[in-house]
Amino acid sequence: MDASYTPSKIEKKWQEYWKNNDIHEPSEDFSKPKKYILSMFPYPSGAIHMGHVRNYCISDAIARFYRKNNYNVLHPMGFDAFGMPAENAAIKHKTHPKKWTYSNIENMKKELQSLGLSFSNKREFATCDNNYTRWEQRFFIDMWKKGLIYRKVAYLNWCPNDKTVLANEQVVDGKCWRCDTEVIQKEMDQYYIKITDYAQELLDSLDTLEGKWPSQVLVMQKNWIGKSRGLSFSFKLDEQSKSLVRGISEIEVFTTRADTIYGVTYCAIAPEHPIVKSLLRDDLLQKDMADKIIKMQNTATKERSMSEKEGVPLGIFVIHPLTQELLPVWVANFVLMDYGSGGVMSVPAHDERDFLFAQKYNLPIKEVIIGEKTPSELPYIQEGKLKASGQFDGLFSQEARDEIIAYFQKSDLGKAITNYKLKDWGISRQRYWGAPIPLIRCEKCGLVAEKDENLPVSLPEDVIIDGEGNPLDKHPTWKYCKCPECGGDANRETDTMDTFVQSSWYFLRYTSPAQTWDKVPFDEASSRYWMDVDEYVGGIEHAILHLLYARFFTKALRDLGYIDSNEPFLNLLTQGMVLKDGAKMSKSKGNVVDPNAIIEKYGADTARLFVLFAAPPVKELEWNDNALEGAYRFIKRLWDRSKNISPTTVIPKIDHSSLNENEKAARKKIYEALSKSNDIFDKKQTGYAFNTLIASCMEALNALGEQDNGIIWTEGYFILMNILEPIIPHICWEISKEYFDLNNMSEIFIDKAALEAQSIVIPISINGKKRGEIKISPNTDERELLEACKIIVSKWLEGSEILKEIVVPNKIVNFVAKS
Numbered sequence: 001m002d003a004s005y006t007p008s009k010i011e012k013k014w015q016e017y018w019k020n021n022d023i024h025e026p027s028e029d030f031s032k033p034k035k036y037i038l039s040m041f042p043y044p045s046g047a048i049h050m051g052h053v054r055n056y057c058i059s060d061a062i063a064r065f066y067r068k069n070n071y072n073v074l075h076p077m078g079f080d081a082f083g084m085p086a087e088n089a090a091i092k093h094k095t096h097p098k099k100w101t102y103s104n105i106e107n108m109k110k111e112l113q114s115l116g117l118s119f120s121n122k123r124e125f126a127t128c129d130n131n132y133t134r135w136e137q138r139f140f141i142d143m144w145k146k147g148l149i150y151r152k153v154a155y156l157n158w159c160p161n162d163k164t165v166l167a168n169e170q171v172v173d174g175k176c177w178r179c180d181t182e183v184i185q186k187e188m189d190q191y192y193i194k195i196t197d198y199a200q201e202l203l204d205s206l207d208t209l210e211g212k213w214p215s216q217v218l219v220m221q222k223n224w225i226g227k228s229r230g231l232s233f234s235f236k237l238d239e240q241s242k243s244l245v246r247g248i249s250e251i252e253v254f255t256t257r258a259d260t261i262y263g264v265t266y267c268a269i270a271p272e273h274p275i276v277k278s279l280l281r282d283d284l285l286q287k288d289m290a291d292k293i294i295k296m297q298n299t300a301t302k303e304r305s306m307s308e309k310e311g312v313p314l315g316i317f318v319i320h321p322l323t324q325e326l327l328p329v330w331v332a333n334f335v336l337m338d339y340g341s342g343g344v345m346s347v348p349a350h351d352e353r354d355f356l357f358a359q360k361y362n363l364p365i366k367e368v369i370i371g372e373k374t375p376s377e378l379p380y381i382q383e384g385k386l387k388a389s390g391q392f393d394g395l396f397s398q399e400a401r402d403e404i405i406a407y408f409q410k411s412d413l414g415k416a417i418t419n420y421k422l423k424d425w426g427i428s429r430q431r432y433w434g435a436p437i438p439l440i441r442c443e444k445c446g447l448v449a450e451k452d453e454n455l456p457v458s459l460p461e462d463v464i465i466d467g468e469g470n471p472l473d474k475h476p477t478w479k480y481c482k483c484p485e486c487g488g489d490a491n492r493e494t495d496t497m498d499t500f501v502q503s504s505w506y507f508l509r510y511t512s513p514a515q516t517w518d519k520v521p522f523d524e525a526s527s528r529y530w531m532d533v534d535e536y537v538g539g540i541e542h543a544i545l546h547l548l549y550a551r552f553f554t555k556a557l558r559d560l561g562y563i564d565s566n567e568p569f570l571n572l573l574t575q576g577m578v579l580k581d582g583a584k585m586s587k588s589k590g591n592v593v594d595p596n597a598i599i600e601k602y603g604a605d606t607a608r609l610f611v612l613f614a615a616p617p618v619k620e621l622e623w624n625d626n627a628l629e630g631a632y633r634f635i636k637r638l639w640d641r642s643k644n645i646s647p648t649t650v651i652p653k654i655d656h657s658s659l660n661e662n663e664k665a666a667r668k669k670i671y672e673a674l675s676k677s678n679d680i681f682d683k684k685q686t687g688y689a690f691n692t693l694i695a696s697c698m699e700a701l702n703a704l705g706e707q708d709n710g711i712i713w714t715e716g717y718f719i720l721m722n723i724l725e726p727i728i729p730h731i732c733w734e735i736s737k738e739y740f741d742l743n744n745m746s747e748i749f750i751d752k753a754a755l756e757a758q759s760i761v762i763p764i765s766i767n768g769k770k771r772g773e774i775k776i777s778p779n780t781d782e783r784e785l786l787e788a789c790k791i792i793v794s795k796w797l798e799g800s801e802i803l804k805e806i807v808v809p810n811k812i813v814n815f816v817a818k819s
Contacts, residue, residue, distance in 0.1 A: 001642070001734070001735070001738045005635070005636050005639040005640070005731075007602065007603025007604070007605060007606070007635075007730070007731075008600075008603065010603075010730050010731060010734045011114075011116060011603055011604050011605070011730040013734075014116065014729070014730045014733050014734065015113055015114070015116055015730075018116075018118070019113070019121060022121075022122075023118070024063075024067070024073075024075065024118040024119065024120060024121075025120050025121070025122055026072055026073060026074040026075075026120060026123075027072045028513070029072065030072075030525065030529045032070070032071065032072040033070075033071050033072065034071060034072045034073070034074070034529060034530060034534075035062075035063070035066040035071045035072070035073050035074070035534045035535070036073075036074045036511075036530045036531070036532070036533045036534045036535075037059050037062050037063040037066070037073060037074070037075045037533075037534060037535050037537075038059065038074075038075070038076065038507055038510070038533045038535070038536050038537070038569075039055050039056050039058075039059040039077070039536075039537045039538065040055065040536070040537070040538030040539070040542060040546075041077060041078045041079060041080050041503070041506060042079060042080065042108065043079070043080050043081070043083065043085070044079045044080075044081050044101055044104040044105045044108055044126070045085070045104060045108075046103075046104040046107055046108065047107065047108065047111065047596075048108055048111045048112060048595055049578075049585065049592070049595065050578040050585055050592075050593050050595055050611070050623070051539070051577065051578050051585070052112075052595075053115065053578075053595050053607060053608075053611055054575055054578055054611045054617075054621060055537055055538065055539070055575055056077075056112065056115065056117050057115070057117075057607075057608045057611050057612055057727075058537050058573065058575055058612070058617050058688065058690075059075065059535070059537040060075070060115075060116075060117045060118055060119075060608075060726070061608075061612060061688075061690060061726040061727050062535055062537075062681065062688065062726070063075035063118055063726075064118055064725060064726035064729060065677075065681045065726045066681070067118070068722065068725060068726070074120065074123075074510065074511070074530055075118055075119055075120060076119060076120045076123045076124065076510040077112065077117070077119040077120070077124055078123075078124055078125045078126060078127070078506060078510070079105050079108070079125075079126040079127065080127055080499065080502060080503050080506070081101050081105065081126040081127050081128040081502075082127055082128050082433055082434045082435060082496075082499050082502055083433060083434070083499045084162060084164065084178055084431055084433070085178070086098075086100055086101050086433045087162075087431060087432055087433050087465050087467075088162075088178065088179070088467075090433075090465045091465060091466065091467050096461065096465075097432065097433040097465065098128070098433075098459075098461065101126070101128060101433075102126070105126055109124075111595070111596060114596070114599055114604060115595075115599070115604045115607065115608065116604050116605070116608070116729050116730055118729075120510075122513070122514055123510050123513070123514060125509065125514075127435075127499075127502035127503070127506060128433075128435075130456050130458055131456075131517045131518075132502070132506075132509065133435045133436075133456040133457075133458070134455045134456035135509075135521035136435050136497070136501065136502065136505070137435065137436070137437075137438040137450070137455050137456055137457060138452065138455060138521065139505070139521075139557065139560070139562075140437065140438055140497070141438055141449040141450070141452075142560050143193065143556065143560070144439070144449055145449065146560070147194070148193060148194045148197065148556060149191060149192065149193050149194070149427075150191070150192055150194065151189055151190070151191050151192070151447070152189070152190065152192065153187060153188065153189055153190075154187070154188075154190050154337075154338070154426070155185045155186065155187050155272045155297070155337060156185065156186055156187075156188060156190060156426065157170070157171050157183050157184075157185065157300045157301070158183065158184050158185065158186035158188075159176040159178070159179065159181055159183055160181055160182075160184060161176065161179045161181035161467065162176060162178060162179055162181070162431070162467065163430055163431075163467075163468065163469050163470065164429050164430045164431045164470075165186075165188075165190065165426065165428060165429055165430060166183060166300075171183050171300040171301075171302050171303065173303070174299065174300055174303040183300045183303075184298040185272075185297050185298050185299070185300065187272075189428070190426045190427075190428045191426070191427050191428045191437060191495065192424040192425060192426050192427065193424060193425040193427055193552075194424050195422065195424055195425045195548075195549075195552050196420060196422055196423065196424050198552050198555055198556070199225055199227070199420040199422050200227070201555060202221075202225055202422075202548065202551055202552060202555070203222065203225045203227055205551075205566060205567055206218050206221055206222060208566075208567060209567065209572075212570060212571045212572065213569075213571070213572040214540075214572065214574055214618070216540075216543070217540070217543040217547070217572060217574065220543045220544055221543070221544060221547065221548060223421075224421065224422060224544050224548065225420055225421065225422045225548075226420055226421025226422060227418065227419075227420055228256045228418070228419050228420075228421075229256065229416065229417070229418050229419070230254055230255050230256035230257070230258060230405075230416070230417070230419060231254070231255055231258040231261075231401075231404070231405045231408055231414050231415075231416060231417075232252065232253070232254045232414055232415055232416075232417045232419075233252075233253065233321060233408055233413055233414025233415075234250040234251060234252045234253070234321075234414070235250060235251045235253065235267050235318035235319065235320070235321065235327065235343075235345070236249060236250050236318060236319045236321070237249055237250060237251070237316065237317070237318055237319075238316075238317045238318065238319055238326060240316075240317075241316035241317050241318070241329075244279070244282075244284055244315075244316060245275050245278045245279065245316065246278050246282070247278070248274055248275050248278060250318075251267055251269060251273075251275070251318055251329070251341075251343040252340070252341035252343060253267070253340065253341070253343045253344055253345045254340045254341070254417070254419055255344075255345055256419075257347070257350065257351075257397075257401070258400070258401045258404040258405050258408075259369065259383070259386060259389075259392075259395075259397040259398075259400040259401045259404065260347040260349075260350045260351075260368055260369060261322065261345065261347075261389075261404060262322065262323065262366070262368045262386075262388055262389040262390065262392075263347040263348075263349050263350055263366045263367065263368035263369070263388075264320060264327060264345045264346060264347055264366075265327065265346065265347070265348060265358065265363055265364040265365065265366055266327050266328050266329070266330055266346045266358070266363050266364075267318050267327050267328070267329045267330070267343060267344070267345060267346065268311070268329075268330050268331070268332035268334075268335050268343070268344050268346050268354075268357070269329060269330070269331060269332070269335055269342055269343045269344075270331075270332075270335040270336055270337040270342035270343070271293050271296035271297045271331050271333065271335075271337075272297060272337040272342065273331075273335075273337060273342045273343065274342075275314070275316070275329070276293060276314070276331055279314060279316075280293065280294075285312075285314070289312050289313075292310070292312050293312055293331055296310065296312075296331065296333045299333065301336055301338075304333045304334065304336075305334065307333065309332065309333065309334050309353065309356055309357045309360065310332070310333045311330045311331060311332045311333070311357060311360075311361055312330065312331040313328060313329075313330050313361075314328075314329045314330065314331060316328075316329045317329060321408075321413050321414075322390065323390075328363075330346075330357075330361070332357060334353055334357075338423050339421070339423070340419065346358070347366075347368075348363065348364070348365040348366075348378075348379065349365050349366055349367040349368065349369070349378050349379055349380065350367075350368070350369055350379055350380055350381055351379060351381060352379050352381060354379075355378065355379035365378065366388065367380070367387070367388070368386060368387060368388050368389050369382075369383070369384045369385070369386060369387075369397065370384050370385045370386075370387055371384045372384070383396065383397035383398065384396070384397060385397075386400050392404060425498075425500075425549065425552075426498070427497050427498040427500075427501055428495040428496075428497075428498070429495060429496050429497065429498055429499075430469075430470045430473075430494075430495060431470060431471075431496055432459065432463055432465060432470065432471040432472055432496070433459075433496075434496025434497055434498075434499065435496055435497045435501065435502065436457045436458075436459060436472070436492070436493070436494075436495075436496055436497075437493040437495050437496065437497060438450040438455060438456075438457045438493075439492075439493040440481060440483060440484060440490045440491065440492055440493065441490060441491045441492075441493065442483035442485065442486065442488060442490040443488075443490075444483070444486050444488055445483055445485045445486050445488075445490075447493075448483055448484050448485050448490070449484070450484060451484045454484075457492065459472075460472075460475055460477075460478040462475075463475060470494055470495075472492075472494040472496070473494040478492065479491050479492040479494055480492075500545060500546065500549050501549075503546055503549075503550070504546075504549040504550045504552070504553040505550070505553045505554075505557065507533055507536075507550070507568055507569075508521075508522050508527060508531070508554070508557070508563060508568075509521065509522065510530075511523070511526045511527045511529075511530040511531060512526045512527065513526065521562060522562060522563060527563050527564075527565075528563075528564060531563065531565040531568070532565055532567060532568060532569060532570040533568060533569045533570060533571075534570050534571060535570075535571045535572075535573060536568075536569040536571065536572050536573070537573045537575060537617075538572075538573075538574065538575070539574060539575065539577070540574040540576075543574065547569070547572075550568050550569070551567060551568060553568075554566070554567060554568040573617060573618065573687075573688065574618060575617045575618060576615065576617070576618055576619045576620035576621060577620050577621070578593075578611075578620075578621045578623065579620055579621065579622050579623065580592075580593060580622070580623040581623075582622070585623075591623075593623055595607060598628070602628065602631075602632045603632075603635070603730070604730060605635055605728035605729070605730050605731050606628065606631050606632045606635055608727060608728055609631040609634070609635060609694065609727060609728050610627060610628045610631040612690040612691065612694060612727055613627070613631060613690065613691050613694040613695075614627050614691070615691060616687060616688075616689050616690075616691055617687065617688050617689075617690065618687055634698055634701070635728060635731055637701065638701060638720075638724075638731065638735075639731060639735070641701065641704070641705065641713075642717060642735045642738075642739075644704075644708075644710060644713040644714075644717075645710075645713055645714050645717045645735075645738075645739045646710050646711070646713075646714045646739070647738070647739045647740065648714055648718070648739065648740050649740060649741060650740075651715060651718050651719070651748055652711050652714055652715045652718070654667070654711060654712065654715060654751075656751060656753040656754050657753070659709070659712075660707075661759075662706045662707040663707045663709050663712050664754070665703055665706065665707075666700070666703040666704045666706060666707050666712055666716060667712060667715070667716075667751070667754040668703075668754050668755060669696070669699050669700040669702075669703040669704075670700045670703070670704070670715070670716045670719050670720065670754070671719075671750055671751055671754040671755050672696055672699075672700070672755065673693065673696035673697050673699070673700045673719070673720070673723055674719050674723060674748065674750060675750055675755065676692060676693050676696045677693055677723045678750075680692075680693050690727065693723070693727075694727065697720055697723060697724055700716065700720060701716075701720065704716045714739070714740075717735070717739070718739075718740055718748070719748055721735055721736045721740075722748060756778075759775050759776060759777055759778075760775070760776065760777075760778050760810055761773050761774070761775050762774050762776065762785075762789075762810065762811065762812060762813055763812050763813075764789045764792060764793050764812075764813045764814075764815075765812060765813070765814040765815070766793060766796050766797065766814070766815050766817055767814075767815070767816060767817060768814065771793045771796045772789075772792045772793045773792075774788060774789055774792055774813075776788065778810050782807055785807065785813065786805055786807065786813065789813045789815075790815075793815070797815065797817060799819060800817040800818060800819050801817060801818045801819075802815050802816070802817050803816045803817060803818055804816035
């Protein structure tokens with residue numbers, strides 16, 4: 001072994017060895033206990049960043065630990081490779097999205113390998129691979145035939161520059177998250193996945209994840225699904241209003257607060273409501289009012305929710321179903337067309353939003369719920385006793401809700417329903433670099449699914465990408481085809497799928513060997529063995545959409561007969577962000593740290609040690625150059641002190657009772673580190689607190705240095721190398737090859753004698769005031785202890801009568817004395 005520590009030489013050597021010998025490939029022996037450890041896969045932007053380093057080092061440490069402990073471990077990696085950035089890069093760099101993407105993948109693979117990550121190379125794929133697209137299109141067709149995918153016209157966030165639909169989460173301050181262009185609302189056809197069919201199951205099965213997923217993620221998902229039970233009914237338009245609005249006679253609404261129904265003073269509808277369309281189409285609104293409504297329509301949903309409440313009176317009225325009062329109808333920017341039916345009953349006295357709107361436009365405010373204090377401060381949004389509510393006066397809110405809903409149902413005015421905030425998932429994207437939607441438009445047959453034998457429907461490579469419209473729509477030949485049913489001339493669908501579709505099932509594909517691609521999307525025996533994912537590691541920013549969609553896809557594919565899993569991820573670890581100068585690292589902030597520069601200067605093991613030591617995985621990690629240097633110094637010290645080891649094939653047997661104090665102290669620190677390692681990985685009691693484990697290893701190395709018994713050095717290193725291999729694998733493999741078998745972890749057991757305290761220090765008090773202390777064995781007889789303590793504090797006891805002797809075992813001795 002070299003005298004000096006040279007990480008570049010050591011790390012390259014072992015990375016090549018691991019790869020060439022398939023050390024990290026999972027076994028096909030399904031009789032072994034398994035662990036499926038997964039990190040959220042990256043977008044191939046071209047270079048890894050410190051967030052990647054942290055994410056993958058966490059999962060790698062977990063995977064390596066279980067692999068050393070004789071588990072069959074699947075720890076795969078791939079690339080979430082479709083999406084708009086590739087098209088933007090194609091325009092900027094005058095290249096092809098495919099070439100740009102695969103070039104970036106190759107570069108990132110090298111960078112990931114330079115970290116010594118124990119990924120399975122044989123199961124790697126990119127979501128833009130044709131084989132992946134083939135099966136994704138098959139799933140689409142199956143869902144289409146089952147009715148889980150449908151097509152409808154809707155208002156969507158539209159980026160005029162990128163000419164594509166954006167999800168609400170992709171609209172930032174009213175602008176496209178990619179190009180910063182003002183987003184408008186555009187009415188167009190869109191394909192939807194009917195995720196709402198699974199709303200209740202998605203909600204119910206969150207209970208099975210209690211204690212396994214972070215509680216905040218579970219709460220976020222529950223809130224996103226947003227189950228509520230209430231009353232659905234309609235406000236009828238009065239006769240004059242019906243004459244103005246063609247073909248529409250009522251406004252449907254839903255409320256969870258039926259107890260406030262007598263407090264309704266106006267009805268608010270979305271800017272896209274059919275009534276509004278009718279009035280605009282027939283030019284029945286003044287120009288300034290129409291312009292204001294059109295502006296609302298062109299404001300993204302997310303921005304509306306954050307902006308000041310705005311409204312326009314339509315000059316039409318509805319009839320209150322119970323009081324027969326005429327209520328004015330307003331267009332309001334806070335009402336969304338995709339929530340319920342685009343209309344709400346507004347109760348200003350008992351809703352903050354309605355209250356502010358009513359104050360702004362001088363609308364009536366009618367109090368119908370009384371709190372404990374009279375009069376209540378408005379808006380009063382809590383429950384209470386009803387007043388001014390007809391036959392329901394005096395009832396408390398819950399009872400009133402039940403009776404009012406029952407009355408509506410009995411009178412055929414409405415019905416009790418369960419509603420969800422969760423909306424169906426729009427998956428159409430008007431761009432090139434995505435998985436083509438495998439449907440064909442035929443004038444005779446309508447929308448027809450492509451034949452299975454013709455899958456995948458691949459992207460043409462001879463496209464012009466200039467940022468103007470969908471390249472697939474403009475391609476001279478690609479979209480023209482024959483109808484699979486009648487054989488006549490037809491056109492392919494030119495929309496591609498939302499990239500969230502690709503990331504919703506990739507974890508399932510990893511379970512099957514590459515040779516099964518041509519036959520099945522997932523090998524039945526393989527998926528049954530590996531699923532569910534035992535530990536999923538990724539950022540909290542994916543807590544809602546990605547995780548929800550992945551949960552849905554798992555359930556949908558189960559129902560389609562592909563798998564038998566109910567939930568994809570048994571455990572979830574959401575790691576914190578990597579910060580520098582208190583802010584998330586980004587090029588725009590100028591606070592980026594290049595992982596490659598760290599590896600080049602200090603080595604991959606130092607980078608790995610730092611990101612696992614600087615903070616617990618779930619906490620934010622603040623970059624610290626001094627701590628990075630400290631990590632390097634520890635590894636170098638570990639290398640330099642390895643010369644004290646004696647070669648052995650098994651862990652040395654040591655009689656602990658025969659050792660001196662320093663030797664016992666060293667063994668105690670070593671076994672404390674081993675015990676902590678077992679707790680962290682097996683029991684996860686500390687949430688994978690690698691930082692405390694590494695600290696224990698540092699203390700153990702220091703304690704070894706306080707004694708010179710070569711056998712204890714050998715035992716200590718045998719254990720430390722096994723503990724640290726998941727964290728800093730290269731140096732551990734290098735040191736171990738010289739002295740012992742690194743993969744003999746099964747021979748390591750906790751030596752209980754080493755963990756027993758050899759001596760403890762106990763404070764001695766007189767009348768509660770400390771007067772001294774004693775160092776003694778924890779097994780010392782109580783009478784012997786008291787006599788020894790009396791001698792130590794004798795000068796404070798002189799001339800006093802001891803009234804009481806108090807011993808708290810291994811904690812304190814106190815004498816109650818009287819002069």
